[in-house]
Amino acid sequence: MKPAPSPLAYVPFVSVDNMMRLVNSTGVEPFLKGLAACIEEDFKRWPEFGKTPRVASHSRDGVIELMPTADAEHYGFKYVNGHPKNMKEGYQTVTAFGVLSSVANGYPILLSEMTVLTALRTAATSALVGRYLAPRGADCMAMIGNGAQCEFQALAFRVLCGINKLRLYDIDPAATAKAAANLEAQGFEVVRCSDGHSAVEGAQIVTTCTADKQYATILTDNMVGAGIHINAIGGDCPGKTELHRDILLRSDIFVEYPEQTRIEGEIQQLDEDHPVIELWQVMRGEVPGRRDAKQITLFDSVGFATEDFSALRYVHGLIKDSDYFQKLDLLADPDDPRDLFGMLMRAG
Amino acid sequence: MKPAPSPLAYVPFVSVDNMMRLVNSTGVEPFLKGLAACIEEDFKRWPEFGKTPRVASHSRDGVIELMPTADAEHYGFKYVNGHPKNMKEGYQTVTAFGVLSSVANGYPILLSEMTVLTALRTAATSALVGRYLAPRGADCMAMIGNGAQCEFQALAFRVLCGINKLRLYDIDPAATAKAAANLEAQGFEVVRCSDGHSAVEGAQIVTTCTADKQYATILTDNMVGAGIHINAIGGDCPGKTELHRDILLRSDIFVEYPEQTRIEGEIQQLDEDHPVIELWQVMRGEVPGRRDAKQITLFDSVGFATEDFSALRYVHGLIKDSDYFQKLDLLADPDDPRDLFGMLMRAG
Numbered sequence: 001m002k003p004a005p006s007p008l009a010y011v012p013f014v015s016v017d018n019m020m021r022l023v024n025s026t027g028v029e030p031f032l033k034g035l036a037a038c039i040e041e042d043f044k045r046w047p048e049f050g051k052t053p054r055v056a057s058h059s060r061d062g063v064i065e066l067m068p069t070a071d072a073e074h075y076g077f078k079y080v081n082g083h084p085k086n087m088k089e090g091y092q093t094v095t096a097f098g099v100l101s102s103v104a105n106g107y108p109i110l111l112s113e114m115t116v117l118t119a120l121r122t123a124a125t126s127a128l129v130g131r132y133l134a135p136r137g138a139d140c141m142a143m144i145g146n147g148a149q150c151e152f153q154a155l156a157f158r159v160l161c162g163i164n165k166l167r168l169y170d171i172d173p174a175a176t177a178k179a180a181a182n183l184e185a186q187g188f189e190v191v192r193c194s195d196g197h198s199a200v201e202g203a204q205i206v207t208t209c210t211a212d213k214q215y216a217t218i219l220t221d222n223m224v225g226a227g228i229h230i231n232a233i234g235g236d237c238p239g240k241t242e243l244h245r246d247i248l249l250r251s252d253i254f255v256e257y258p259e260q261t262r263i264e265g266e267i268q269q270l271d272e273d274h275p276v277i278e279l280w281q282v283m284r285g286e287v288p289g290r291r292d293a294k295q296i297t298l299f300d301s302v303g304f305a306t307e308d309f310s311a312l313r314y315v316h317g318l319i320k321d322s323d324y325f326q327k328l329d330l331l332a333d334p335d336d337p338r339d340l341f342g343m344l345m346r347a348g
Numbered sequence: 349m350k351p352a353p354s355p356l357a358y359v360p361f362v363s364v365d366n367m368m369r370l371v372n373s374t375g376v377e378p379f380l381k382g383l384a385a386c387i388e389e390d391f392k393r394w395p396e397f398g399k400t401p402r403v404a405s406h407s408r409d410g411v412i413e414l415m416p417t418a419d420a421e422h423y424g425f426k427y428v429n430g431h432p433k434n435m436k437e438g439y440q441t442v443t444a445f446g447v448l449s450s451v452a453n454g455y456p457i458l459l460s461e462m463t464v465l466t467a468l469r470t471a472a473t474s475a476l477v478g479r480y481l482a483p484r485g486a487d488c489m490a491m492i493g494n495g496a497q498c499e500f501q502a503l504a505f506r507v508l509c510g511i512n513k514l515r516l517y518d519i520d521p522a523a524t525a526k527a528a529a530n531l532e533a534q535g536f537e538v539v540r541c542s543d544g545h546s547a548v549e550g551a552q553i554v555t556t557c558t559a560d561k562q563y564a565t566i567l568t569d570n571m572v573g574a575g576i577h578i579n580a581i582g583g584d585c586p587g588k589t590e591l592h593r594d595i596l597l598r599s600d601i602f603v604e605y606p607e608q609t610r611i612e613g614e615i616q617q618l619d620e621d622h623p624v625i626e627l628w629q630v631m632r633g634e635v636p637g638r639r640d641a642k643q644i645t646l647f648d649s650v651g652f653a654t655e656d657f658s659a660l661r662y663v664h665g666l667i668k669d670s671d672y673f674q675k676l677d678l679l680a681d682p683d684d685p686r687d688l689f690g691m692l693m694r695a696g
């Protein structure tokens with residue numbers, strides 16, 4: 001008789017559909033707030049993590065990356081691709097999934113979609129950083145690049161930083177129209193702008209989030225006044241930047257993991273030893289964030305493995321006692337661990 | 349209204365149960381033969397692959413590894429853990445799963461269990477290598493270490509090299525009893541041996557496959573006579589070896605990927621520049637395998653990413669037009685790739 005798989009064989013799996021149910025049942029803004037708290041908690045215990053720059057496999061049209069990290073209890077990794085040409089063919093530019101495992105025995109304890117979750121964790125990280133760096137009383141954010149990440153950023157900045165006015169610009173007016181409609185439905189005061197210069201007018205925070213895989217100049221030096229916080233999301237791989245180099249030279253630059261950001265971030269334009277500030281030290285209170293009202297602060301975001309780890313850990317906690325997952329028969333678990341062959345034969 | 353996920357959102361998933369159904373419906377030996385053919389095909393086009401030593405995360409009780417590789421068309425990686433203490437607690441020492449993706453757009457095209465599949469690919473690789481290195485007319489194999497890998501090795505050596513006599517030894521007689529019963533049921537002529545010395549008597553091939561995570565000496569120098577082929581499976585991570593160093597000095601040593609084997613294999617006992625022969629060159633006919641009847645050949649097996657890639661490619665081919673997989677809702681696929689947020693809202 002064929003025995004049923006043991007409970008050890010099953011790994012909880014959060015599909016895209018279940019992730020959307022989980023996020024909607026929690027509420028997008030409460031979800032972002034809880035996620036940001038997890039990310040902050042993990043940044044504050046930064047030295048506990050094993051860290052490595054992501055493992056990238058580059059090809060002509062894109063890149064596939066693995067982003068692993070671990071603390072003493074959990075191991076996590078994300079698979080993520082980046083293929084700028086995908087959109088034209090009806091595919092997503094970025095798709096992702098991830099796994100959280102027990103360090104003690106190596107067994108996966110969660111497999112999750114991470115396309116939606118990455119959009120959420122990227123936004124949560126940006127807004128969390130914004131809370132440390134944005135000028136006091138900021139209520140207006142310029143958003144240059146109105147693609148898939150735009151709305152998530154806006155909601156995260158509202159729930160974490162109190163932003164309710166948005167100034168949108170994208171080279172493709174259809175992208176701005178999409179984002180504006182979505183964000184007005186969420187109660188934002190939205191201004192559609194015809195170019196980057198008008199978008200930044202009156203904004204205390206500037207988010208750049210464009211997708212072109214090239215050295216671009218989304219922000220020129222004269223667009224950036226004193227006291228601004230720049231949340232630079234789009235420059236995130238070698239050969240892809242968004243800011244003019246002169247802006248970088250006038251800014252205090254905050255990064256996730258310098259070893260990775262120097263390869264992938266805006267600072268690939270600078271000398272290798274250009275000073276940067278590590279966010280975990282700011283969050284632990286060891287290094288100041290924003291010091292004065294005139295300072296230009298720049299979050300050179302590239303996305304780091306610990307943020308995905310935090311996101312997986314957050315989802316793993318949320319799905320307990322819920323039905324937002326399926327049990328996946330991913331692991332072979334014979335009665336006698338040495339009798340894998342016998343298990344195969346008995347299944348026949 | 350909530351739209352159904354598009355076909356692009358689904359990734360075929362082969363569970364443990366479906367893998368066992370697939371293997372049993374194909375037949376274990378035909379499956380091993382087809383798998384070995386795929387592995388050989390990929391070794392023969394070795395320069396086409398992007399290669400890197402595996403990315404390991406070590407902890408007190410074990411290791412979790414990611415093993416990526418890619419050719420121009422496909423990207424593959426395996427997640428695998430190794431936790432020697434697991435068995436005592438009723439868990440598998442090694443569990444694994446893997447993903448095959450399209451390089452062109454980065455989308456996964458297969459998620460598969462790989463605990464069973466890794467056992468099969470390790471055995472198929474050993475026997476494939478045996479076909480190039482074992483002495484002519486070999487019909488008897490000694491197997492020291494009769495754990496989960498043992499029966500798979502035996503079947504692969506039968507279908508690929510004509511081995512039908514087995515001499516089994518394990519420090520735990522229960523392991524030998526388990527393997528002997530399984531293998532006699534498969535029609536092998538099995539001799540249960542009381543120590544390693546008696547196991548190797550009369551055998552032309554010696555397979556060592558023990559699991560202790562330490563420097564062990566499963567084979568001493570005087571146990572290895574002229575003309576033997578040694579298939580050394582168990583020495584596969586830093587600090588874990590099975591053969592006495594003197595055996596290595598008398599052998600011609602064949603390896604998968606020298607950069608990884610020098611860290612993980614038996615040859616971690618030797619100087620960094622000790623000469624080794626790369627299997628892909630043997631399979632392409634560029635370098636001879638076995639040259640004469642007295643030569644001692646040693647396959648210092650550690651398992652390389654391309655073998656897992658070949659295994660995933662093989663399974664991907666087999667499941668087409670079958671029902672040995674489920675469709676997994678792993679990828680977010682909004683109608684408008686830029687409107688991920690809109691997809692989330694419409695799901696609510």
